Structure formats: structure tokens, C-alpha cells
Amino acid sequence: MPLLDNKAGLRPAGRCFIRCAGCGGPSEVEVYCVSGRPRLLGLPVAKIRRRYLGVCAGCGRRYRVNPVKGAALAAGRPVTILQTDLTDWPGTGGNRS
Numbered sequence: 001m002p003l004l005d006n007k008a009g010l011r012p013a014g015r016c017f018i019r020c021a022g023c024g025g026p027s028e029v030e031v032y033c034v035s036g037r038p039r040l041l042g043l044p045v046a047k048i049r050r051r052y053l054g055v056c057a058g059c060g061r062r063y064r065v066n067p068v069k070g071a072a073l074a075a076g077r078p079v080t081i082l083q084t085d086l087t088d089w090p091g092t093g094g095n096r097s
Contacts, residue, residue, distance in 0.1 A: 007044070009035045013052060013074035016081045022061030029054040029081075031065055033074055053089060062089035 013031045020027040032055070036048040052070025054063040065073075066085035073079045 003041065005039050007037045007039055009033070009037075010053075013070060014076075014079075016054075016073065016079070018054075018081060018083065018086065020056045020058060020061055021083075022056055023059035025058060027056045027058040029056055029063070031070060031073055033070065054086060063087065064089050 011033050013033045016029050016031060017026055018029055019025070032053045033050055034053050035050045037044045038046050052065035052067060054065045063086040065081065069079050069081050069085050
């Protein structure tokens with residue numbers, strides 16, 4: 001067992017439809033909840049904030065979804081996600097790598 005490690009999680013939160021800036025068309029975006037939790041000797045020691053990742057089904061462009069809207073989508077509540085609720089995922093320029 002490692003002394004210190006990080007348990008990362010990626011789980012589906014829901015789907016929405018937007019006009020994608022990458023492919024230009026209306027596209028389905030799969031939204032995932034991304035979270036991490038550092039562990040010391042296998043025991044969780046801190047909780048790292050959740051982020052929401054949206055991936056366009058048409059072109060693979062990645063977006064960061066507004067955390068309030070992402071949490072509502074993950075909870076199963078009806079949500080309207082606007083273009084202003086999306087920003088490029090850090091370090092990718094929004095493009096698929």
C-alpha cells in the first residue's frame with residue numbers, strides 16, 4: 001500500500017444539448033463529475049472540490065461546466081445550460097488531444 005496516493009473519480013452526471021463551438025452544430029454533451037481525494041495509508045485525508053467536465057459527442061471538445069448547473073444536472077433536476085455556463089477545459093484550449 002502506498003504511503004500517499006490520490007483516488008480520482010470520474011462519473012457521469014447527465015446529458016445536455018448545446019451549440020458546440022468546436023463543430024458548430026447542435027450537439028449532445030455528456031457531463032461528468034470529476035473529483036479527487038488524497039489518501040494517506042489508504043484513508044481519505046481531504047476532500048477536493050468537484051468539477052464538471054462536458055464532452056461534445058460530435059467533435060470531442062471539452063468544456064468546464066458551471067458548478068451550480070453541473071451539480072443540479074447530477075442531482076437529476078431540470079437544467080438549462082447556456083453557452084455562458086461553459087468555458088474551455090483548462091490546459092486543452094477546448095480541443096481534443
